[in-house]
Each structure stands twice: as C-alpha cells, then as structure tokens.
Amino acid sequence: MTHQRSKPGIPVYRQVYLRFRQSIEDGRLLPGERVPSVRALAAELNLARGTVESAYQLLIGEGFLQARGSAGTVVSHQLKPASQSSPVERPQLHSICVMHSGAEPSPLQLGLPAMDVFPRKLWNRLVGKEIRESGLNSLVYPDTRGYLPLRMAVASYLAISRGVNCATEQVFICAGYGATLDLIFRSLLKKGDQCWFENPGYIMARQFLKEAGVQLIPVPVDADGLNVGAGIRIAPNARIAVVTPSHQSPLGISLSLHRREALIEWANRQRSWIIEDDYDSEYRYQGHPLAALKSIDTQDRVLYTGTFSKVLAPGLRISYLVVPRKLVSRFTNMADIMQNHCPQLLQATVATFIRDGHFARHLRKMRSLYAHRRSLLIDALRSELGENIQIDIKEGGMHLLLRLRNGFQDKQIALNAKKLGFSVLALSAAYLNIKGEQGLLVGFTNVSSEKLAAEWAKSLAIAFVPYHLPR
Amino acid sequence: MTHQRSKPGIPVYRQVYLRFRQSIEDGRLLPGERVPSVRALAAELNLARGTVESAYQLLIGEGFLQARGSAGTVVSHQLKPASQSSPVERPQLHSICVMHSGAEPSPLQLGLPAMDVFPRKLWNRLVGKEIRESGLNSLVYPDTRGYLPLRMAVASYLAISRGVNCATEQVFICAGYGATLDLIFRSLLKKGDQCWFENPGYIMARQFLKEAGVQLIPVPVDADGLNVGAGIRIAPNARIAVVTPSHQSPLGISLSLHRREALIEWANRQRSWIIEDDYDSEYRYQGHPLAALKSIDTQDRVLYTGTFSKVLAPGLRISYLVVPRKLVSRFTNMADIMQNHCPQLLQATVATFIRDGHFARHLRKMRSLYAHRRSLLIDALRSELGENIQIDIKEGGMHLLLRLRNGFQDKQIALNAKKLGFSVLALSAAYLNIKGEQGLLVGFTNVSSEKLAAEWAKSLAIAFVPYHLPR
Numbered sequence: 001m002t003h004q005r006s007k008p009g010i011p012v013y014r015q016v017y018l019r020f021r022q023s024i025e026d027g028r029l030l031p032g033e034r035v036p037s038v039r040a041l042a043a044e045l046n047l048a049r050g051t052v053e054s055a056y057q058l059l060i061g062e063g064f065l066q067a068r069g070s071a072g073t074v075v076s077h078q079l080k081p082a083s084q085s086s087p088v089e090r091p092q093l094h095s096i097c098v099m100h101s102g103a104e105p106s107p108l109q110l111g112l113p114a115m116d117v118f119p120r121k122l123w124n125r126l127v128g129k130e131i132r133e134s135g136l137n138s139l140v141y142p143d144t145r146g147y148l149p150l151r152m153a154v155a156s157y158l159a160i161s162r163g164v165n166c167a168t169e170q171v172f173i174c175a176g177y178g179a180t181l182d183l184i185f186r187s188l189l190k191k192g193d194q195c196w197f198e199n200p201g202y203i204m205a206r207q208f209l210k211e212a213g214v215q216l217i218p219v220p221v222d223a224d225g226l227n228v229g230a231g232i233r234i235a236p237n238a239r240i241a242v243v244t245p246s247h248q249s250p251l252g253i254s255l256s257l258h259r260r261e262a263l264i265e266w267a268n269r270q271r272s273w274i275i276e277d278d279y280d281s282e283y284r285y286q287g288h289p290l291a292a293l294k295s296i297d298t299q300d301r302v303l304y305t306g307t308f309s310k311v312l313a314p315g316l317r318i319s320y321l322v323v324p325r326k327l328v329s330r331f332t333n334m335a336d337i338m339q340n341h342c343p344q345l346l347q348a349t350v351a352t353f354i355r356d357g358h359f360a361r362h363l364r365k366m367r368s369l370y371a372h373r374r375s376l377l378i379d380a381l382r383s384e385l386g387e388n389i390q391i392d393i394k395e396g397g398m399h400l401l402l403r404l405r406n407g408f409q410d411k412q413i414a415l416n417a418k419k420l421g422f423s424v425l426a427l428s429a430a431y432l433n434i435k436g437e438q439g440l441l442v443g444f445t446n447v448s449s450e451k452l453a454a455e456w457a458k459s460l461a462i463a464f465v466p467y468h469l470p471r
Numbered sequence: 472m473t474h475q476r477s478k479p480g481i482p483v484y485r486q487v488y489l490r491f492r493q494s495i496e497d498g499r500l501l502p503g504e505r506v507p508s509v510r511a512l513a514a515e516l517n518l519a520r521g522t523v524e525s526a527y528q529l530l531i532g533e534g535f536l537q538a539r540g541s542a543g544t545v546v547s548h549q550l551k552p553a554s555q556s557s558p559v560e561r562p563q564l565h566s567i568c569v570m571h572s573g574a575e576p577s578p579l580q581l582g583l584p585a586m587d588v589f590p591r592k593l594w595n596r597l598v599g600k601e602i603r604e605s606g607l608n609s610l611v612y613p614d615t616r617g618y619l620p621l622r623m624a625v626a627s628y629l630a631i632s633r634g635v636n637c638a639t640e641q642v643f644i645c646a647g648y649g650a651t652l653d654l655i656f657r658s659l660l661k662k663g664d665q666c667w668f669e670n671p672g673y674i675m676a677r678q679f680l681k682e683a684g685v686q687l688i689p690v691p692v693d694a695d696g697l698n699v700g701a702g703i704r705i706a707p708n709a710r711i712a713v714v715t716p717s718h719q720s721p722l723g724i725s726l727s728l729h730r731r732e733a734l735i736e737w738a739n740r741q742r743s744w745i746i747e748d749d750y751d752s753e754y755r756y757q758g759h760p761l762a763a764l765k766s767i768d769t770q771d772r773v774l775y776t777g778t779f780s781k782v783l784a785p786g787l788r789i790s791y792l793v794v795p796r797k798l799v800s801r802f803t804n805m806a807d808i809m810q811n812h813c814p815q816l817l818q819a820t821v822a823t824f825i826r827d828g829h830f831a832r833h834l835r836k837m838r839s840l841y842a843h844r845r846s847l848l849i850d851a852l853r854s855e856l857g858e859n860i861q862i863d864i865k866e867g868g869m870h871l872l873l874r875l876r877n878g879f880q881d882k883q884i885a886l887n888a889k890k891l892g893f894s895v896l897a898l899s900a901a902y903l904n905i906k907g908e909q910g911l912l913v914g915f916t917n918v919s920s921e922k923l924a925a926e927w928a929k930s931l932a933i934a935f936v937p938y939h940l941p942r
Binding site: 105204 | 576583586587589591595598599602603607608609610611612613646647648649650653657662675678679682780784785786787788805808809810812813814815816817
C-alpha cells in the first residue's frame with residue numbers, strides 16, 4: 001500500500017487511525033468494545049492489511065486501543081477525556097461549511113477551480129509585466145469602483161458571453177462575492193428587509209446576509225429552480241431575491257425560462273430587486289450556457305454578480321457587479337464610504353488576461369478538462385461507494401451531488417470525511433428551517449488523474465463505514 | 472512661464488482659467504462685472520503676464536469673458552447655465568473629503584506616502600520572487616485571519632517598535648482601515664451603540680461608522696488630545712471609543728499620558744472598548760515616538776489598529792488589527808463569515824519586506840525625508856501665503872495644518888484648491904455638529920523639491936484670491 005501522498009490528502013493508514021480515534025472520542029466506540037480484526041477490516045475497506053495494521057499500531061501506541069491477543073483488540077478503558085479533537089480546527093462553522101483557511105486544496109474541495117492547471121507561468125509573466133509598467137498607479141489608492149480597464153473588459157465579456165449589455169459605469173469590481181453582497185446590502189437594504197433565499201442555497205451568502213441582519217425568507221427550489229409562485233405566496237413584498245439561475249447552488253438546476261419570466265415580472269411589479277449570482281455559469285458540459293437572467297431584465301431590476309474565484313483563482317479576490325443604471329451614483333457613493341478597494345496590480349493583470357484572449361482560451365480548456373474530471377470521479381465513486389449513493393448529474397457546475405441511500409446521514413458523513421482530510425459538504429446543511437434532503441456535495445475540479453479519483457473515492461468510502469459493531 | 476508640469480498638477484494658466492470659470496459659474500462674478508487687467512492680476516498673483524493673458528484668452532474664447540478694449544474685460548452676458556462643472560467629479564462626498572479614485576497623487580494630497588521614493592525595484596523583485604515561489608498558495612482562498620508569516624512579522628514589529636506585546640493569534644490582517652472597522656463593528660457592536668469619536672476626527676472613519684449605524688458621540692479634542700472627562704460627562708456608558716493617540720487626526724496632537732490613563736481606566740470600569748488607530752505613529756520628527764496606548768492596556772480593552780497604507784503604499788490594501796485575547800475566537804468566526812480576504816501575494820511580500828529589514832530601513836529613510844519635505848513646504852507656504860495662514864507645527868505626521876486668517880473660509884478655499892487640482896481638506900469638515908475651527912490640511916510627503924514646493928505654494932495661493940472686485 002503506497003497511498004502516502006502527503007498533499008493533498010492524508011495517508012490512508014492515518015485516515016483509518018483518525019476515523020477510529022474520532023469514533024472513540026465521540027463515544028460511538030465504547031471502552032472494552034471489540035474492534036474488527038485487521039484482516040476483516042482490510043477486507044471490508046478493500047485495503048492492504050499492512051495499512052490497517054499500521055493504523056492499529058498507532059492507536060495502540062497512543063493508548064486508544066489495547067491488543068488482547070486471542071481476545072482480539074478492544075477500546076482501552078483509560079481514555080483521555082474528549083477534548084478538541086484536532087488542532088487545526090476552528091470553532092463553530094466547521095461542521096457545516098468548507099473553510100477558507102489559506103491551505104492547499106483539499107481532496108474534492110468544493111468551489112475551487114483546478115489549481116494544478118492554472119497557467120501559472122503565463123500569469124506570473126503578466127503580473128511581472130504589469131508591475132514593471134504600472135508605475136505609481138498600482139501603489140496609490142485604487143479606484144473604489146474598480147480599475148477602469150477591468151471594468152471595460154468585464155462589460156464586453158458579459159455582452160459577448162452572457163448576453164448582458166451594460167455600460168462600463170454600471171460595472172463595479174469587489175474583493176469577492178462577500179464584498180459584493182456587502183456593497184449591495186449597504187446601498188439598497190436595511191436591517192430586517194425581507195430577502196427571498198433559495199432553499200437549499202449557498203451557505204456563504206446565507207451566513208453573510210444573516211449576519212448583516214437581512215430577514216431571510218427560504219423559498220423552495222424544485223426541478224425548475226426557485227419556486228417563484230411559492231415566494232410570492234410566502235413573502236410577496238420582499239425587497240430582494242438572491243438567485244443562482246445558471247446552476248442553482250447547490251442543486252445545479254437551471255432556472256426555467258418560465259420561472260425567469262415570473263421572477264422578473266414579480267420584481268417589476270413590486271419594484272423589488274434581484275441579485276443574480278452567476279458564479280460558475282461558464283461551465284456547462286452539455287448544450288450551451290443559457291443567457292443570464294439579466295439579459296431579459298428590461299426594467300433594470302437585476303443586479304448581476306460574477307466572480308473570478310471560480311474561473312481563474314480565488315486567491316485573486318476579484319468579483320464583479322453590474323448595477324442598474326439608476327443606481328450607479330448610489331453605489332459609487334457607497335463604494336467610496338466603504339473604501340471598496342481591490343489591489344490594482346491584480347485587477348490590471350486580469351484585465352490584460354481577458355483582453356489578450358487568455359481568458360477565453362482558459363475557459364475552453366477548463367470546460368473540456370472538467371467534463372473529463374467529472375467523469376473520472378463519477379466512475380470512481382460508483383465503483384467504491386456503489387449503492388450507498390446515487391449521483392445527480394446536471395449539465396454544468398463544478399461539483400457533484402451524491403444522494404445518500406441506506407440511511408446514511410449526510411452531516412455525519414461530511415464530518416467523517418472532513419476528519420479524513422476532505423472538504424465536502426452535507427446537502428442538508430444548505431437548507432434553512434427544514435430538515436432537507438440528504439446528500440454529499442463533492443468538487444471534481446481537482447481530480448487530476450484516474451488514479452487519484454480511485455484513491456480519493458476509496459478514502460471517501462472510509463467515511464461511510466460505521467464501525468458500529470453489533471454489541 | 473514654464474510651469475506646465477502636466478503631472479501632478481495643472482498648468483498655472485489653466486488654474487487661473489478654472490478659478491475664474493468657477494467664480495462665474497458660482498455667481499460670485501456676475502455678468503457685466505469687470506475683471507482685473509492682465510497686468511494688475513499678474514502683479515497680484517506674482518505671475519508672468521503671459522500666464523494671465525493665456526487664461527483670459529481661453530476664457531474669452533469659450534465665451535466666459537468679453538474683451539471691451541479700453542473699457543476692460545468683463546464677464547459675458549450670455550453664459551452657459553451652471554452645470555456639472557468638471558467631468559471628473561463624483562457626487563456628494565467631494566466637497567469634504569479626499570477621494571480615492573485610482574489617480575496619480577494630487578499636489579499636497581493628504582494621507583499618501585511619498586510615492587516618488589517608494590523602493591519600486593526592490594518591491595517588484597520581491598513580488599516577482601514571491602509569485603515564483605509561492606506555488607498554489609497565493610491562488611487559493613487566503614486565510615481569513617491573514618497570512619500567517621505576515622501576522623508573525625506584525626506581532627514582532629509591534630513588540631519592538633510600539634511596545635505592543637501580543638500573540639500572533641491576536642493579529643488579524645484586513646484590506647485597509649475601513650475593512651478593519653468593519654470587522655470590529657460586526658464582531659463587537661450593534662446599530663445604535665454609542666461610540667466616542669474625536670471632534671475634530673478622521674472623516675473616513677466617521678463616514679464609515681455613521682453608515683454602519685453607530686451612534687457617534689463627538690468628544691472635544693484639546694491641547695492634550697481627546698478630552699476624556701468630557702466624554703465621560705456626555706456619554707459615560709459608551710460601548711467604544713475611537714482614538715488616534717499618537718497624532719490626533721487631524722490636529723496632530725499626542726494624547727497626554729494622564730489622558731491615556733484616564734481613558735484606559737474608563738474602559739476598564741465600564742467594560743467598554745477602545746479602538747486605537749495608530750495610523751502614522753512611525754513618523755515623528757522631534758523626540759521619540761510614544762509607545763502605543765495599547766502598551767499600557769493591562770486589562771485588554773484596546774483594539775490596536777495600524778495600516779501599511781501610510782508607511783508603504785495604500786495600493787497594497789493591507790492593514791492590521793490586534794484584538795484582545797478573549798476576542799480571538801469571536802473575530803475569527805466573523806472573519807470567516809465576512810470572508811475577510813486579502814490577496815496572499817501582497818501579504819507575503821510585505822512579510823518578506825519586514826523580515827528582511829527593508830521595512831525598518833524604509834521607515835528611517837522616510838522619517839528624514841519627510842522632515843525635509845515638511846520644512847520645504849513650510850518655507851514655501853509662508854512665502855506665498857504670508858499672513859493669510861498660520862502653520863501649526865506638530866512633532867509628527869504626514870500633513871500640516873494651516874490655520875486661516877483674514878476671514879478666509881476653509882471649505883471655500885478647499886473647494887477652490889480642489890478645482891485647481893489639489894487634494895487638500897478643510898479642517899472644519901472634520902468637525903461633527905459644531906462649526907469648528909478654520910484651517911486647511913495639506914500633505915507634504917510628495918513635495919519632492921524646493922522648486923515644486925514653490926510652484927505648489929504659488930498655485931495654492933490662487934485659491935485664496937477672492938476675485939470679488941469691489942462693485
């Protein structure tokens with residue numbers, strides 16, 4: 001067994017070790033309880049015996065297990081008190097959402113583009129060129145609306161690719177989707193304003209809006225996307241709706257044309273606003289991308305948002321926002337007050353990257369790469385997890401939804417997987433107020449080989465092993 | 472006359488032109504009113520006749536003035552309607568605060584370090600090295616608390632230079648002072664909370680806090696800095712106080728030791744918080760910098776903030792915050808929710824810049840340079856503005872306060888100066904609720920030569936010429 005890839009991921013023997021240790025600390029394995037034999041567990045997990053043997057040795061060495069010869073191996077009677085189990089953990093949010101902690105990508109990490117194929121040399125060359133040529137401009141206060149050439153590049157990209165026609169002055173650059181929401185919230189909303197929010201929805205946005213004091217109105221999502229009729233019944237006078245029409249986050253559904261029209265009609269009638277989060281619309285593997293909701297927004301009620309985090313790299317911290325014409329002045333003032341600044345160096349490099357055609361090439365390349373990686377992961381997961389999951393395959397996006405069968409609880413599986421080094425998410429955590437469906441959201445963008453797909457699928461399968469032996 | 476430096480600044484003939492045009496558009500010069508002769512105005516402004524002649528020709532050519540031969544030159548009777556006077560203006564804030572618009576530094580711009588001596592080659596080399604060596608890490612989501620090596624570098628810098636002893640985990644990196652305030656506000660405050668705010672105070676912070684919904688309690692500043700006793704009388708139970716103890720913003724006063732102790736004692740007693748904005752403490756030209764207020768904060772009530780905008784370059788968008796130990800977990804959670812991200816590339820470069828000793832060298836160099844530039848500007852202003860101003864000289868900082876005499880109104884002068892291309896600020900705009908004192912705040916960091924000092928002082932003098940001829 002030579003699975004010991006140190007990055008990303010954790011050696012398999014250590015994953016087994018961690019899984020046991022956690023079960024013991026959580027009280028799911030009790031002192032005196034007998035654990036499976038090395039041979040039986042190796043067979044169950046389809047691992048080499050040496051791998052399981054190493055894990056058991058470590059557990060015995062640290063006093064979690066005791067070897068009793070022919071009586072088998074049991075959980076020790078003298079255990080350390082349950083405490084903070086892992087030194088890398090941070091409080092509170094961990095159980096439900098993927099953290100952004102500056103670490104290298106985790107296996108199956110959600111929402112992260114394929115960093116292994118990011119055109120680093122080209123990018124570094126462009127940054128270097130920009131830094132030499134930009135003079136003082138990249139060092140003084142950046143324009144709070146964003147760097148003009150990037151705003152222009154975004155406006156023309158959106159016109160060509162997304163059917164969004166806007167003037168450059170309507171485009172604002174922000175430091176990521178959170179900053180975009182902040183600018184919108186401060187410019188348009190006040191505490192207690194009602195906001196339609198997809199249920200299930202994007203957890204980061206939900207946390208941000210909740211913290212800002214918005215009254216989130218969960219609106220169910222069905223096979224056609226956001227159920228606009230339900231939204232109207234629940235909160236007809238909501239001030240704003242946040243939607244992901246291209247690939248509903250997290251279900252991956254496209255909002256149907258009928259629903260799009262109904263949503264726009266509602267906003268026009270109520271003079272409410274719509275935030276269109278078009279976060280990964282560029283990735284669609286079957287058929288053509290739908291034009292943005294914004295493209296049918298004749299009365300200018302839609303605030304269109306996108307980000308370079310999903311299509312280039314999140315480390316750039318660059319997102320964009322198109323505001324209705326009549327709001328330009330209001331958003332400009334608020335951008336000044338908030339000091340809505342992104343370092344110009346990176347904005348300028350992205351502008352060049354787009355202008356010189358690298359962006360379009362990169363997207364094309366990623367589209368075919370992701371289609372391939374997705375299929376690798378699907379095959380590997382089906383092979384390792386078999387009937388425990390059913391894979392929901394949608395037209396696009398950057399993650400798969402694995403529906404859980406056989407009574408597996410997604411939060412528990414996600415927690416187990418996290419302890420094994422994965423960054424995956426429980427679908428039920430994306431629901432507000434209701435229990436929601438059971439599923440696991442897994443990213444496929446970083447599955448860089450068939451071998452890795454197999455390895456990760458095998459590791460993920462460990463998260464599904466209950467270790468609850470019948471007493 | 473060959474003052475035609477295109478950047479920064481505006482040719483003098485054009486400044487004269489703009490000044491007249493504005494007076495006409497504002498109605499301070501009325502149709503039919505006679506303007507001074509070229510010779511008289513040239514003498515009054517100490518300019519070459521050709522300069523004034525050029526300005527008048529332009530005004531006549533555009534129809535603002537009419538030449539009437541021996542009857543002199545008068546304001547035209549057919550004027551364009553008063554409209555948006557300048558296409559570069561943005562609404563609302565402009566009259567009171569320096570805008571951050573991505574432009575090159577303006578003459579006498581406030582709060583901007585000397586960009587002409589920024590060590591660009593060294594910096595570019597470090598960025599280049601970082602980008603080559605950082606691998607994927609600079610491209611994935613940055614740590615929401617900040618890049619660890621930078622947090623470590625800040626912690627040791629603060630211990631050595633500012634007497635602030637803190638653990639690395641107490642240090643957070645934010646994208647500028649606005650982002651720092653935002654993190655503090657969301658972590659500690661709620662709408663309506665009372666906040667002591669220096670009167671006069673830092674306008675950017677005031678706008679930000681006001682927008683966030685804090686109840687600002689103006690507390691007078693006297694020769695010892697913030698009047699703590701007055702604060703206690705006005706709002707004894709305020710939840711927080713925002714102070715600039717090293718160089719009060721904008722008056723430049725150091726908070727006296729007695730007041731520091733009283734402030735800390737109040738916060739301890741009330742269990743209130745203090746935000747210490749130590750924005751340019753590094754610059755002190757007489758005597759030694761005082762240790763930070765935080766250094767005497769035995770009960771951990773002070774949130775210490777600083778920024779690299781003033782000592783390196785604002786374009787980096789990097790500031791830092793030291794939070795009390797007991798708040799680390801709360802701030803960590805909030806940083807996650809807010810997605811408090813700064814691009815790692817620039818954070819890492821600053822960390823290297825500090826670690827390799829460049830930062831300490833840069834500060835030393837800037838200290839002596841600024842002392843020199845300050846004296847250049849003082850001499851030039853005294854020579855050109857004479858008894859119209861009295862210069863308030865403090866121990867440190869990056870700007871001068873010109874007290875206005877002879878009945879000049881600072882907001883009008885600041886507006887005039889802005890139209891001439893300057894970024895200066897009216898002192899009275901920094902007061903909340905009261906009329907405040909009259910003065911002009913001018914930056915000296917970019918006064919790169921004696922010649923430039925003379926040129927800018929001469930141009931600034933134009934902002935003081937009333938052009939109100941006796942009728």
